[in-house]
Amino acid sequence: MPNSSQLLDQCFDEVARQAKPLLGRCVEAAVASLQAAETKSSAVAERQRLAQACWGLTQRKGVLTDTYPARLREAFERGGDEGGRTSSLALLSDSSLLALVDDLSVSESLESARLLQDLMPVVEQALTALDARMSSLIGFETVQVEKNPLRPSVFVRVLRDLIAEFEREPEIRSLWLQHLASPLGRGLCQLYEQLALRLQQANVQEAGYRIRLVEDPQAGSGSGPTSARRDPWARDAQSFEPALTGRGDPYQTLPPMTALAGTQARLDHQVFHDFLADEGGRFEQALDSGYYDQLLREQRIAQAQADLPLLDEVVVDRERVQFRGLPVVDRPARAVSIGSQLGTDHWGAYAAPHERTRVLLDLKQQAERVSQAVGLDLVRKLVNQVARDPLLLAPVREAVVALEPALLRLAMDDPRFFAKDQHPARLLVEQVAQRSFRFNDEFSGEFEQFHAPVREAVNALNALPGATPEPFAVALEHLREDWASADQAEADAQTQHLQALHFAEARQELADQVAWEISLRPDVFNAPAAVLDFLYGSWSLVIAEAQLRHPDGGPDPLGYRALISDLLWSVRHEVTLHQPRKLIEMLPGLLQKLRAGLGMLDKPVEETQTFFDALIRYHEPVLALRRASARSQAGTSMPGALETPVVAFPETDNLAEAPRPRVADTPWLAARERVEAGFQDAPAAVATVVEDSAAAPLSTSSEEADEGTETAGVLASLHVGDWVDLQASGQWLRARLVWANARATLFLFTSRGGHPHTMTRRSCEKLIRQRGLRPLAVRPVVDAAIDAVVKGVPGAPAHACVVATDAVPA
Incomplete structure (x- = not known):
């Protein structure tokens, strides 16, 4: 340090x-x-x-x-x-x-x-x-x-x-x-x-809280039956270190009972930990008169604050939309907390922070046991923690803040309900938060379709006079029903995209196997490189396509394997020159079948034109011989007086450089399959940067290696189910990784509505380097909030609210 x-x-x-x-x-x-x-x-x-x-x-x-x-x-x-x-x-x-x-x-x-x-x-x-x-x-x-x-x-x-x-x-x-x-x-x-x-x-470590509980100063005043004795927690003071803290000007340690009467939780994380663990019966002690006296003072302060004018709705809305023009990934996170003023058009009376505080203090007035007061503080602390989570869009965090009154009412009968994984209220908060990760733009129409039912559910729960778990379960079930229809449509689309990719992957695996089998044939020896490249590549795919389309037709359902022998024979000059008639008779059918196979595969003509040009060159000596023979016969009219012409043979390939079959890095996809899978190449901006890099100062090899390692690490950290922000066609989309092939060379993401985005590993790495693909560190929101409150660990990054230094968050 x-x-x-x-x-x-x-x-x-x-x-x-x-x-x-x-x-x-x-x-x-x-x-x-x-x-x-x-x-x-x-x-x-x-x-x-x-x-x-x-x-x-x-x-x-x-x-x-x-x-x-x-x-x-x-x-x-x-x-x-x-x-x-x-x-x-x-x-x-x-x-x-x-x-x-x-x-x-x-x-x-x-x-x-x-x-x-x-x-x-x-x-x-x-x-x-x-x-x-x-x-x-x-x-x-x-x-x-x-x-x-x-x-x-x-x-x-x-x-x-x-x-x-x-x-x-x-x-x-x-x-x-x-x-x-x-x-x-x-x-x-x-x-x-x-x-x-x-x-x-700067590696400055956190100091610890070690504030000892003190005796209630009203204990000896004789003002009431509870004040005649020491605070019931005092005998266990050592087990409650760290325990209670109070803030003021200057800060001071407050008596424990009066500390429970405030609008802000003054309990250390260890107290919340012990409370949720339900260790001992200390939390079931009755609240004393000092608590209620302090509560009256807090209520008077809260009433004075309620008399202060609120921000005008126009001001609130202006702060909400001030960064709307920025790309969604560059917008600073709007600050939301239990003290935030929300929009009355969405949240009604509970949009005002003093109204939510009034509910808290009214419930604290009704509390009889320490556990109820601590439970109310815990709810407020957790709500504030979730409200500050930068992973959530601001309207979602506002919904959690607006739900605070209903959650507080639950804590009166069940102070530890947040510790129950399957409690309907906890599930409601968690599942709404998880669902919201599908969106990255709070101003989009799709997000509004999601958020409107959530607002209705929150307002309905707040309107209930009491609070039991059942209404929360009903509200969550209604939301799930709304989500299910959209999920089914997306699932059907995703299944269709995956079928296309699975078929392409199976075809490529089978084609690689076919190419290897072809390489073991004795007649491939000394075959032209152009022909071998074609056989190991395009024609292996044709054979694999035919076998997958006709699984009951045996190893060669359409005769495309058999064509290999004729093709290899047709380019061997030492044989074809002695049997020109056979080659000439074979060529029309051979070419027709080659075109048919490639047509079934939907191979573009330009991808195989190089092969057909080479094939013509290899057949040209025999064809030239036939033309010369025809001219000679026409000139002499004497059959049998054939003069052997001089023909030019294509250069012999170097056997040391003969191609070998190799396993494809990524499955080959036809044009229609690429469209169906939402295939996305690296953006033009990325290519421009790469092409212009020659004019930039050269980086060292170690820097390039570090950058490559970092990019590979980011990609390796992605797993199926992870969310990312993805730039596609100039738009920032929230997408989810739904599939990756076994070699991690092809990835399928889907965005809102089930739209597919398929990319190769190279395209992904380029996007990561240019910040066009940004993984989202999604986690259970309520669990993170509880960890922050009861374990003292951060529930959200410390820089969450400082994305833009000069921004004024709403």
Whole structure:
């Protein structure tokens, strides 16, 4: 690992470099949100304030974005918050401190706290990965979240202080902070994932969480029957390390029961692991009064957030389609999480994140046991994990987020239902995700046909007053029925394509065997190379075709094997010159049968024209002799006075260079078979690159070998059933490998609708080198999410949301 201070400086430099465009995008989104709120507002005074805030933020965009990077760098070098500054969450959690400050300070502290609350659902997972590696970089063996110089509270405080310098009116500052929260969270999500990936690439290992459970501070207050005793988990504290974590400003360890009352899961992966393993009865303890008191505070905060204006639908839709013009493989993955605002036209009331949070808190209010509260947190954690999976198209991830209320209701009666492989709810999420891998374009009509029934099923499940497994099973069965008809049509088409390829492969195998048998004949000795090439190639295919078409006709159903003897005899000059009449009588039938066999094979004329030209040359001496004889007889009218003419014999072939039969790398396919199999050659662009390579600087042999090895490795990693993004006829298609021959030299892919795409190994390798064929690392989505939550392993690549650095994901 490089020098720690140097690597830390590189992280600071990267943040400073991205801070200006990041804040610029946030300001643009906030201005759009303020304009939308102004349009919706009916109160004149409120509209004036919103208009003033919008105008002021627009005017100060330049100075804010120019100043923000330097202020951040100063804060990082100080280690985050200034010494002696009372944090906003500390103000909010201590009533004695509230009495010592004025209303303005309280209001600003509330706004800072709300801003942090809005950020955390979006950045939580990315920040967790960064915390672990940043703590290790700084030199801690365990995670010290409060020591992370890049924690969200630093960004929020610097932004709040910077805004205060350029805007005097508290109400305007408050509006700015409210509307900057959502875009700032999305920007920080991308930034944190980039930094975590940078540290991972620098071999910075993750520090571990070792936070010990502490006793509930309300245990001795005597406020209720449950507060008169220690927390029931306290006696097993050692077995719960790592256990509970809480985030704030600064971060602090929270009592276990109160930690369960939050809208964000503060449990370490080991707790979720133990919970799903159902180890012991500790999770069946009753929730105490501290839990319910904290829950009331969380509900008040959630209600305050619900009163904030949502993004206008026009803004949401604009962010959704902003990269539509790019090729599907170049579009950055849109960020989706449990904190995302979805489209109301698709998801109704549950499109708003505060409505989904309200369902969570209402259910937590009904919870009586620790297992129910942990189960609710687990569902939210898993939903957020799936929502961030970049393998899934954004609308599919939005469907999982929208389904959260129905999944949460299931957790009340069965908190561990996600651990059951065959639970209908888990199967529904997994099979919808797997089905979606057939599509790579969320704007295509085919994807909309798939997604519309999924939306209907999600909305129907959310509309149910309660939640049992049966409705999920019914919804999945209806979706399967819709999918089955399309699958059958594709299966029938695929069977037809495979039959053509299987026949071609069987014909080639039999032709190779026939060619070998021909090579063992004694009369092939000293035969012309052109004739042997024809026999080992085209004519072996003709014989194989005839045998496969007429399996009951014996080894030579149409007499094409027998023709070999006549053909070889006809090109032996030492024999034909002494029996010219026999050759002349044989030739018409021989040529007719050759044409008939090649016609059955559907061989193009140009493929065998070279052979027939050579055959004429070999027969020409006898034909010339006959013409000379005819002229002589006509001139002398004396039969028997034949003068032997001088004829030119074709050059004798070098026996050392005589062709030998060889096994074909790929089966030969006729033109109609190539069309039927969807045969695809390497694209013209690839050929152009290869042809122009002579003008480019020559690469070393080792570089060429490495490139070839890498390409071969990618192709070797493909197995039947794997998905790829395939460029065909200028379009990017999602295709699946459905067949490869035994020699791995011919591959059949099928795209949506059962359209075939057959390619040779060489074409595949060219496409891979030119990025025209890109394998997709498909995996079980729910299993990956559970692994990430209960084992602490990444469920999705760390760079998933950083495909385009300057993109503003919806």
